[in-house]
Amino acid sequence: MSVVELIAHSHEETEKIAMKLANFLRPGDTLTLEGELGSGKTTFTKGLAKGLGITRNVNSPTFTIVKQYKGRIPLYHMDVYRLEDSDEDIGFSEYFHGDGVSVVEWAKFIEDYLPEERLEINIEYTDDDQTRKLKLKAFGDHYSSILHEMKD
Structure with a gap:
């Protein structure tokens, strides 16, 4: 398992990190996002979308569970927080093994449905209100090679 820690000093830097990551993604990739409310999960996803050529x-x-966006590679943005106490399967495997990139906020609530190989991203607050620590953890060779690229 590979781990990379990155520091973003602003929302813009968080987006730039995600845009860079988007260059290495391919259909069927799954990213999980964890972090406290307001830590930057959606900001990260916005940067990822830009990197995938999504202009919307x-x-x-939060209230629709899954939003789909068309780009160079489709993006499936999920917020499964509302499924915390549910055994509901909304067809996760169709997204995780489909033709797009899946980004799952609050993924710990659907752990049983997640692919074994994935990239986990934890966004943490720091002492500075604008600065975030992003910890990227790879599960699988494909994601380890992505993290190797992200170090450069």
Whole structure:
């Protein structure tokens, strides 16, 4: 398992990190996002969307659970927080093994449905209100090679 820690000093830097990551993604990739409310999960996803060539405004799918965006590679943005106490399967495997990139906020609530190989991203607050620590953890060779690229 590979781990990379990155520091973003602003929302713009968080987006730039995600845009860079988007260059290495391919259909069927799954990213999980964890972090406290307001830590930057949706900001990260906005940057990822830009990197995938998506021009639509990206916002949190809290009340719809999944939002789909068309780009160079489709993006499936999920917020599964509302499924915390549910055994509901909304067809996750169709997204995770489909033709797009899946980004799952609050993924710990659907752990049983997640692919074994994935990239986990934890966004943490720091002492500075604008600065975030992003911890990227790879599960699988494909994601380890992505993290190797992200270090450069």
